[in-house]
Amino acid sequence: MQQRVSIHGQWSSRLAFILAATGSAVGLGNIWKFPYITGEYGGGAFVLVYLACVVAIGLPVMMAEIMLGRRGRQNPINTMGTLAEEAGRSRFWSLIGWSGVLAGFLILSYYSVIAGWAIAYVFKTASGALIGVDAETAGSLFGSFVSDPWQLLAWHSLFMVLTALVIARGVQSGLERAVRWLMPGLFALLLVLLGYSISNGAFVEGLEFLFKPDFSKLSTSALLTAMGHAFFTLSLGMGAIMMYGSYLAQDASIGKTSLIIAGLDTLVALLAGMVIFPIVFANGLEPAAGPGLIFKTLPIAFGQMPMGIFFGSLFFVLLVFAAWSSAISLVEPAVAWLVENRDMSRIKATVLVALVTWALGLITVMSFSDWAFGFSFLGVQKENGLFDVLDLLTTNFMLPLGGLAIALFATWAMQRKAVTEELAMGEGLAFRGWYFLTRYVTPLGLVFVFLNGLGLL
Numbered sequence: 001m002q003q004r005v006s007i008h009g010q011w012s013s014r015l016a017f018i019l020a021a022t023g024s025a026v027g028l029g030n031i032w033k034f035p036y037i038t039g040e041y042g043g044g045a046f047v048l049v050y051l052a053c054v055v056a057i058g059l060p061v062m063m064a065e066i067m068l069g070r071r072g073r074q075n076p077i078n079t080m081g082t083l084a085e086e087a088g089r090s091r092f093w094s095l096i097g098w099s100g101v102l103a104g105f106l107i108l109s110y111y112s113v114i115a116g117w118a119i120a121y122v123f124k125t126a127s128g129a130l131i132g133v134d135a136e137t138a139g140s141l142f143g144s145f146v147s148d149p150w151q152l153l154a155w156h157s158l159f160m161v162l163t164a165l166v167i168a169r170g171v172q173s174g175l176e177r178a179v180r181w182l183m184p185g186l187f188a189l190l191l192v193l194l195g196y197s198i199s200n201g202a203f204v205e206g207l208e209f210l211f212k213p214d215f216s217k218l219s220t221s222a223l224l225t226a227m228g229h230a231f232f233t234l235s236l237g238m239g240a241i242m243m244y245g246s247y248l249a250q251d252a253s254i255g256k257t258s259l260i261i262a263g264l265d266t267l268v269a270l271l272a273g274m275v276i277f278p279i280v281f282a283n284g285l286e287p288a289a290g291p292g293l294i295f296k297t298l299p300i301a302f303g304q305m306p307m308g309i310f311f312g313s314l315f316f317v318l319l320v321f322a323a324w325s326s327a328i329s330l331v332e333p334a335v336a337w338l339v340e341n342r343d344m345s346r347i348k349a350t351v352l353v354a355l356v357t358w359a360l361g362l363i364t365v366m367s368f369s370d371w372a373f374g375f376s377f378l379g380v381q382k383e384n385g386l387f388d389v390l391d392l393l394t395t396n397f398m399l400p401l402g403g404l405a406i407a408l409f410a411t412w413a414m415q416r417k418a419v420t421e422e423l424a425m426g427e428g429l430a431f432r433g434w435y436f437l438t439r440y441v442t443p444l445g446l447v448f449v450f451l452n453g454l455g456l457l
């Protein structure tokens with residue numbers, strides 16, 4: 001087959017792809033979301049299921065997604081259409097791309113609001129307002145902050161502008177440069193925080209909570225959420241990694257690359273958990289405090305540690321950068337589609353996409369104050385109305401369904417010969433293992449969790 005080339009350019013090296021894909025994967029999902037859902041779903045058993053999902057479902061789907069992207073070399077909608085045609089299948093497969101674009105808008109709409117919280121906390125920390133705060137003060141500061149929609153709106157708007165600026169500049173100059181220094185920086189700071197938690201937190205209790213599984217706590221919704229989170233945290237199931245794969249050089253190894261990305265992503269999440277829970281227990285906080293968890297716990301640590309203002313501000317700056325490099329990937333498929341199919345300039349496409357997402361974000365802005373309402377999702381109490389609805393809909397349903405379709409397409413609809421050619425890892429054990437996982441284990445696992453989640457099994 002003659003190889004396609006992406007009109008948007010290509011990563012300058014495999015390392016650049018790894019950095020960008022890791023930049024997409026590592027974000028609020030690891031540092032903000034993983035700890036709070038782990039807290040809500042009771043700790044160890046949830047973490048174990050999440051790890052199993054990363055290995056048995058996430059990794060195979062990631063390889064499939066990158067492979068499809070690199071073969072199609074276009075936005076996910078066109079890529080799926082082209083590859084379906086090549087395999088003699090219906091163009092309906094491009095629905096995967098459409099649902100991904102929609103999921104990208106919905107996710108970024110709330111992602112940007114939460115990233116706005118992180119920006120606000122850069123300033124709160126730097127101003128010294130958090131020095132010496134106890135758990136109660138940190139909690140009430142957070143509470144009054146999120147119940148002020150105007151503040152949330154301002155920070156959300158700022159984050160959308162930042163995101164649009166990078167997207168408008170394009171793959172190489174924009175995306176690559178942003179992640180090169182930030183990821184190692186974030187990692188280093190997490191280690192500093194870990195030092196704090198080891199010496200000042202209830203470290204053993206925190207570790208036990210995270211790693212000692214108590215399966216009696218594992219509810220149906222915990223399974224569904226753990227699986228959904230595996231997709232969310234690895235940026236899978238919506239075409240983001242497919243899009244990035246379309247900029248990947250032909251000779252880069254997809255298998256090894258995926259292992260590195262998933263490994264780093266998981267490491268960051270576990271580190272974040274090991275930092276947060278010792279602080280939670282040492283200060284008598286509630287692990288199930290919900291989306292505010294890190295904003296209620298970390299300020300306590302920064303307020304007490306030497307050079308806390310410095311480390312605290314830097315930490316939130318890096319968190320914003322991590323969110324930034326993820327946000328970019330959330331709308332890159334939509335922007336690429338507008339450029340490829342609607343003949344728009346990159347700048348125009350970016351402005352359009354950013355405006356729509358910004359407007360959708362108002363739903364989340366209001367979910368923490370005037371529009372807040374509680375409901376129970378398969379036995380877990382949620383307090384933040386439409387924000388939670390958006391999150392559950394995208395993370396627990398749209399992404400896993402997208403992943404299911406991707407796994408099925410790669411191993412049932414596509415010809416095996418084309419897959420072997422594109423993955424270029426020979427026909428050895430590694431390939432056969434991946435093929436088996438993606439063809440049987442991943443789809444059956446997904447279907448099982450869905451049926452179980454809906455109470456049908």
Ligand code: PFF
Pocket residue numbers: 024025026027028029030107231232233234235236238239240241326327329330
């Ligand atoms: N993986 C990102 C995180 O963990 O914060 C979120 C995300 C980015 C999800 C891109 C989906 C996506 F396509």
